[in-house]
Amino acid sequence: MEKLLELKDVSLTYQTPKDEITAIKNLSFYCNKGDFMSIIGPSGCGKTTVLSLIAGLISPTFGEISISGEKNPLKRENLGYMLQKDELFAWRNIERNIFLPLEIKGIKSKSAKENAISLLKKYGLYDFRKNYPDELSGGMRQRVALIRTLVSNPELLLLDEPFSALDSQTRLSVCDDVYKIIKSEQKTAILVTHDISEAISMSDIIIVLTARPAKVKSIFIPNIEGDSPIRKRESPDFSIWFEKIWRELHV
Amino acid sequence: MKKLTAYSKERIKYLNKRKRDKFSIIFLRIFLLIALLGIWELFAENGIIDPFITSSPSRIVKTLKNLFINDNFTYHIGITLYETVVGFIFAVGVGYTVALLLWWSDKIRKVLEPYIVVLNSLPKIALGPIIIIWFGSGEKSIIFMAFIIGIIVAIMTMLNGFLAIDKNKILLLRSFGANKFQILLKLVIPGSIPTLISMLKISVGMAWIGSIMGEYLVSRAGLGYLIVYGGQVFKLDLVMASTVVLCVLATLMYVLIATLEKVIIKYKNE
Numbered sequence: 001m002e003k004l005l006e007l008k009d010v011s012l013t014y015q016t017p018k019d020e021i022t023a024i025k026n027l028s029f030y031c032n033k034g035d036f037m038s039i040i041g042p043s044g045c046g047k048t049t050v051l052s053l054i055a056g057l058i059s060p061t062f063g064e065i066s067i068s069g070e071k072n073p074l075k076r077e078n079l080g081y082m083l084q085k086d087e088l089f090a091w092r093n094i095e096r097n098i099f100l101p102l103e104i105k106g107i108k109s110k111s112a113k114e115n116a117i118s119l120l121k122k123y124g125l126y127d128f129r130k131n132y133p134d135e136l137s138g139g140m141r142q143r144v145a146l147i148r149t150l151v152s153n154p155e156l157l158l159l160d161e162p163f164s165a166l167d168s169q170t171r172l173s174v175c176d177d178v179y180k181i182i183k184s185e186q187k188t189a190i191l192v193t194h195d196i197s198e199a200i201s202m203s204d205i206i207i208v209l210t211a212r213p214a215k216v217k218s219i220f221i222p223n224i225e226g227d228s229p230i231r232k233r234e235s236p237d238f239s240i241w242f243e244k245i246w247r248e249l250h251v
Numbered sequence: 252m253k254k255l256t257a258y259s260k261e262r263i264k265y266l267n268k269r270k271r272d273k274f275s276i277i278f279l280r281i282f283l284l285i286a287l288l289g290i291w292e293l294f295a296e297n298g299i300i301d302p303f304i305t306s307s308p309s310r311i312v313k314t315l316k317n318l319f320i321n322d323n324f325t326y327h328i329g330i331t332l333y334e335t336v337v338g339f340i341f342a343v344g345v346g347y348t349v350a351l352l353l354w355w356s357d358k359i360r361k362v363l364e365p366y367i368v369v370l371n372s373l374p375k376i377a378l379g380p381i382i383i384i385w386f387g388s389g390e391k392s393i394i395f396m397a398f399i400i401g402i403i404v405a406i407m408t409m410l411n412g413f414l415a416i417d418k419n420k421i422l423l424l425r426s427f428g429a430n431k432f433q434i435l436l437k438l439v440i441p442g443s444i445p446t447l448i449s450m451l452k453i454s455v456g457m458a459w460i461g462s463i464m465g466e467y468l469v470s471r472a473g474l475g476y477l478i479v480y481g482g483q484v485f486k487l488d489l490v491m492a493s494t495v496v497l498c499v500l501a502t503l504m505y506v507l508i509a510t511l512e513k514v515i516i517k518y519k520n521e
Contacts, residue, residue, distance in 0.1 A: 055426050081426035083419050091441050103437065104427040152427070 001032040004156060004188050005054065010063035012049060023049050025213035027063070031190060031205075033155075036182065038191045038199035041209030041217075042249065047192040050214065051158045054190065055081055067156060077105070079156040080149030085165050086141040088133035094120070094144055095129040101152040116151040123147060123181060139170040146178055150185060157182060157189040163198065172230065175202065179229050196249070200241050201229035208248050218248055306491040314488040315495070328496060331462055331473040334390055335504075338397020339458035343451060345398075346405025353406070354413040354439065355431070371403045375461075379468045388469040396468070397461030401454045408453060412446025413439055448512045455504050463497070
């Protein structure tokens with residue numbers, strides 16, 4: 001297997017007027033190409049910080065992060081970030097929202113735009129391309145947000161609790177959709193979540209972090225049968241894994 | 252089977268009530284105006300109030316006619332309009348630019364914060380004598396007055412709008428690799444258009460306050476000049492007539508901006 005992402009002894013200390021806080025200490029793990037990885041941990045352990053580090057939005061105090069061997073965070077162009085809320089721009093229609101990454105990156109080629117439109121077609125949102133975000137349901141908006149991260153064709157997707165703002169019904173189906181889209185586009189994904197079932201139903205590999213300062217506590221590979229999160233939730237193995245990870249988090 | 256296009260009884264009732272409500276509000280508005288003017292006129296006519304002090308609608312109309320025909324009323328209107336519009340454009344333009352600058356640099360913002368607070372609290376009319384000495388007793392002083400009254404509010408409103416932009420949206424753009432200029436262009440400016448519209452609405456009012464106040468202080472022409480002059484020589488008809496014209500002009504300018512808002516919303520929806 002080819003390593004896509006690797007963190008080596010990553011530490012992050014940040015300063016506040018009152019104190020010096022070590023958020024992450026000697027964090028090391030890697031993620032293979034094509035894997036769906038989840039990172040879970042107690043709340044406030046710095047899960048989102050790990051994603052920001054990987055995305056190059058902040059720099060580690062010590063240690064090294066490389067994506068496909070590239071260590072310079074400024075050259076990390078092959079990743080897509082998906083946030084808790086869809087963060088679609090209300091003044092742009094769906095089509096212009098998904099063109100946004102292309103505009104920022106200065107990609108003007110017709111094929112890139114056509115590719116973006118074909119993604120809309122493929123995932124059933126083509127008819128809404130001229131609509132504005134407030135005319136779409138929460139689930140649809142989150143799907144648009146995923147397509148927006150896919151248009152610049154990133155290798156690695158970073159998902160920061162992307163379903164937490166949805167109601168529980170929508171959540172399951174959007175979770176299923178997002179999983180299928182990511183798998184069919186053959187992307188590598190790292191999901192940060194506090195929801196154990198979400199992590200088990202979506203991931204090939206689960207990393208459990210310790211409380212702050214965060215480091216790897218344990219790694220699980222839940223090889224549950226089923227080709228989608230909903231199918232996996234139906235498997236008898238699911239609850240066994242749930243209990244295992246729940247215990248790990250609450251020791 | 253009922254036809255699908257037919258409205259239900261309740262629906263028709265609701266729609267009728269809505270129409271009635273709308274109509275009655277418009278009717279009451281007009282009625283209130285006519286009633287007030289009627290009572291004013293009647294009281295003045297019958298000597299219950301002294302028209303020398305209160306003027307009256309018919310005298311205002313007569314005065315307006317005279318002003319337009321015999322005196323150069325359009326000239327006075329033109330002067331005030333010119334001062335207001337120029338002051339408004341400068342206040343809004345400079346205010347917007349300064350707000351952008353303050354958004355761009357946290358440091359400049361923090362350094363200038365106390366100065367803006369002081370300038371905001373200061374009653375600008377206190378600067379009157381200084382402005383007259385610096386800019387002379389003419390249009391320039393009045394335009395500057397309109398400008399200085401408008402600019403602080405323009406800066407503060409706009410800056411709050413810029414700073415209220417969702418931090419996560421900025422994070423998103425940064426994850427695409429956007430630089431600060433792109434964040435400004437793609438997010439901050441288009442995202443703060445509603446704030447810009449409300450800033451323009453507030454600034455129109457401010458510009459009128461500034462220009463009229465400026466004319467009260469120093470002027471030889473303009474509506475504010477006519478009002479002050481009318482007051483001094485006890486020509487209440489002139490004061491009232493000028494005030495009426497002022498009302499109309501200020502409303503027109505406000506409507507102009509409200510129309511601009513509608514155009515922007517319509518443009519967005521197309």
